[in-house]
Structure formats: structure tokens, C-alpha cells
Amino acid sequence: MKYPRSLFLRKTPPQQRKRFAGWAFYISFGGILCVSTLLFTFGHDDSLSEASLSVFFNPSQSNNNDIDCPFRDSPIYKKVYVYPNHGDVAQGWSGEMLSEYGKDPQHPRWPFLDLDIQARAAGTGHYNILSQNVQYNTELLVREIMIHPHSCLRTYDPEEATLFYVPYLPSIEHHRGLDGFRDIDYSTSPYGQAIMDIVDKQDYTGWEQHFGLTSKYWKRREGADHILVFSEPMHGLYHPRSKRGNFHFIHSQKQLTPPIVISVELSKTFVDMYPQCAAKNILMPYPNTDGNWFNGKLEAEAWQLLHAQGNTTVSEILSSVALRAEQTFTTPRPIPQFYSAGNHGTCTKLRKAMKQDYEKCTRSFMTLSQTLQVKNYALGMRLSTFCPCPGGDSPSAKRHYDALIAQCIPIILSYDFVWPFTNEFDSGITLDPSVFALRLPAEEYDTPLLDPNTCQPVNESRRGLQHYLESISPAEIERLRQGAEMARKLYAWYEYDDKLVENPLREGVLPTGGAAHQLVKMLAERANGVRWPACREELKLPREPDATKFKC
Secondary structure, eight states: OOOOOOGGGOOOOHHHHGGGTTOOOEETTTTEEOHHHHOOOOOTTTOOOHHHHHHHHOGGGSOOOGGGOTTTTSTTTTOEEEOOOTTOGGGTOSGGGBOTTTTSTTOOOOHHHHHHHHHHHHTOGGGOTTSGGGGGOHHHHHHHHHHOTTTOOEESOGGGOSEEEOOOOHHHHHHTTOSTTTTOOOSOOHHHHHHHHHHHHOOOHHIIIIIOBOOHHHHHTTTTTEEEEOOSTTOSSSOOSSOOTTHIIIIISOTTSSSEEEESOOOHHHHHHOHHHHHHSEEOOOOOOOGGGTSSHHHHHHHHHHHTTOHHHHHHHHHHTSOGGGGGSSSOOSEEEOOOOOSOSTTHHHHHHHHHHHHHHOHHHHIIIIISOOOOHHHHHHTEEEEEEEOOSSSOOHHHHHHHHTTOEEEEEOTTOOOTTSTTTOTTOOOOGGGTOEEOOGGGSSSOOBOTTTOOBSBTTBOOHHHHHHTSOHHHHHHHHHHHHHHHHHTOSSOOOTTOOSOTTTTTOOOOSHHHHHHHHHHHHTGGGTTHHHHHHHTTSOOOOOOSSOOO
């Protein structure tokens, strides 16, 4: 099925793209001419399309035709007030929206805005699709949905708003717009502290002083209609190290306070302890912003890699490596399981045991690493029937969702992992993750189950994961595949479209996949802060001490 593509996404010819060399672009939502940060040269492969630049740099100038708005039927259509970025007069940085501090012409600009602009211009950090930082793009995707002229969610009248989006970018600030984990800033910024002062002490001084904005609308509903976004599971408004369990949900991300918190992780332990407060907030899937996952390029590359081995080798793999159940399908997947995870985190013991059994004793690993020489996990997932997903530093990981996008059935080995948009997160939701994924008790796999020399079971009653996979019937695999096909659309920020550009976030493509629609739906259900009272009452109840560790 082909999905419609917004007109502004079309890439310009190379000769047009050359014209961007040396331009200094006026950042309309930044409010200043960033000559020093935007004097860069676009090449043939790393350029932003002209149309996407016009939307990114001049959003208020775009033709806003409501017919093209994918969220036009939402109850929050033109009901979300986006606090204006510093100095952005066109988007509301003026008059009553400013505090006395903000009215000062010398009021300092928010530094995370420039970090974001620099990273986007250079294609680094969160905008580099090859960087680990892409898994922390939730805050940028949510912002895109809030401010994009084609989303039609934004109102410029705060009195009409039922939701208020706070454009703070804590992950961009934390990583300083750079790739990987070098030069990370662990200090608590005055912007994070200002928000903590509001939710903890009802002290609005920092907000007015550092953000330069009025606190009027924070006070109206205790901030229960305000939206905060945290892209990283173990970071928030500040960055304490070596904390696990409920710590970050409660302390750095403030999920037990009035604002609507959008995050990528909650634990089963936390949800069980605070069901009403968990449901006040919004749990989203880890994002994937690599367009090649959605435009079919990786799918084609995976199967080309397989068939390049020749018909004889492919036949041998299908007959001797693939699960027997795969023989009943028209297009069988040749590899039973794909596993790749480092030996770190809370569940190190589990990961070490799984890695030993997988690498020493499965034909899956031998075939992928030696015969096919697969070096890209995206290809390994696409050739495999199942993808085991253990817990690590925290219960969740991007791989859980990448597996679904690759149509590899996830096997969850993490007690505390919670699937978004399901009854694991909110009992009021009917979708059960057993429709599209398996879940196995991690404690049954946290010691090696196979002798590394003979690959025979250490204990005949526990014969290993591969043995379990071989026992799954074709009917069960087909059932899970049908569920996974539904889930891969549900958890994708972008629609599957063979014309989708390689780097849609950098090019300003409006996310319109299932995850984007779920986000808008869930925000509408929380408009006006309607879920905060139930959370507030829940906090009065007695409960056990908060967990300080995650359960594997």
C-alpha cells in the first residue's frame, strides 16, 4: 500500500541544492540571523531539500491548507499553545506572553535552541541517522508535530488552548548537539531547574527569569495542561548518575506532578504502583528517524544480500538453518533468530548467557556472521523470524521497536518492560501485546543452557531458546506475524512510503505514522489536565517503598 506524500517533501534537483552553499538562513522561530552557525555548504548527498528548508526556517509563511492536515479531526485541532521560542516575534514572543525579564532586549537566548540549529545544519547528533543519539529524538518529533504548519494543532491564542507545549529540549542540551556520548553536559541547567521549581515548589521565578515568559498559564491549572517531553529513560530535568528503578520517573522526570509527561519508558513496577499517575502521562515508543527503515531500501538490501549467495546456498540455508515452520510460508525467513546486545546494564548476567548460547551454538549466528557476513543489525532483523530483546541499562530499548519495523517477532525477556499503547501501560486500553510479541521469563535464561563445546543441553529440562523456537507452530508464527504487521504501523513515527527521504527529521517531514496519531489521540484524552486529579488522589494512598532497581 502506498501512502500519500506531502508536496513539500519532494527533493530538489542537485543543481538547485548547490545554491544553498554559503547561505545564512533566517531562523524565523529562532528570531535571529544565525550567520555564524549556518554558513555551511551542502553537498549532493547531505543537503536539505529547498522545500523542507522553507518550512523549517519560515513555518508561518507556509500555505496552511486544512485539507492537508492529518490531525484536522482531532479534538485538539488548533488547541495546542506552543510557548514561543526566544526572540521569535512572529510566533508570539511579545506583549503579555513575556515576563518582565523577557521584555528586556538583552535577555539571554536559550542556548539549547542554537545547539539544535547547529546540529540540524551540520547533520550531527540527533540529526545524524547513523548516531546512537537518534534513539533520543522523541522531543524533536513531538516538537515537529506541535509546530509544523501542516499538523494544524497549534493555536496562537493561549486563552483558546486546552494544552500548552513547553519547547524545552533536554536531550539536545545534555548532548550539546554532538554525536555519541562525548562532551556530555551533566550539569543542571537553569532551564531544567526552572521547571523543577514550578512543579516542586510552585515557584515561577526561574521560569520568568530564564525562559522570559509569563507564568500565568502555568498557574491556571497547576500546569496539568502543560506538556513536557523526555527522550531518554534515565535523564530528565537533571542528570543524576547510577539511579535505577522508579528514581527517574519520580525525580528527574517528575511524572508524579501535574504536567503531562511524554517519555519512552515506564516500568511495570512503576505502573503497578501508580496506575493513575502513569495513565496521566504518555508512554511512546523509541523513535527511528532513519527513512531507509520505512522506504523499503533496507528490506531490498537484506534480500539482495541473501540471494547474492546463489540458489544452492539459499536452498541449503532454508533447509538446514531456517525454522521448520518457515517451510510452510510463501516467503520463508532463512534465520530463526537474530540477537545482538552488549553485556552491560542491570541484566548483564542474562545478556552474557544469551550471547554465549547464541554465538557458540546456533546456526543463526554462524550463517549471519560467516556465510552472509551481515554487519548491519537492520539486515539481520529483516532476515530473521524472531528477535530476542533482553533488558539492559533499563527495561526497554530501541531494538524492541526496530524489530517490529523489520517484521521480526520480538521476544521480550524483561519483567519491567511495558509496551506503549497497550493494556500493560493503561488497563483502559484493550490491545494486548501478546497479539504481536512473545514474553519469556528472563530468569529461565540468565545462565548458559548449552555446553559451549558440545552445544548439548546442560539440563535436559531446559534445552535453550533455539529449542523453544523450533517448537512454535506455523499457525502461531502466522498469528504473531499478522499482529506484528499491525504493530509495525502502530509504533512507527513515519508512514511506510518508498518515496520517504533518508533523513525525514532533518528535512522537516511531518511525522504521520501510527505513533504520531496515537500521540495526538492521547494528548486529546488529557486536554485541560483532566487526568491529574485521579493521580493526585492516588498519591494520598499508602504504598510500598519505591523500587531502586529494575527487574530483569
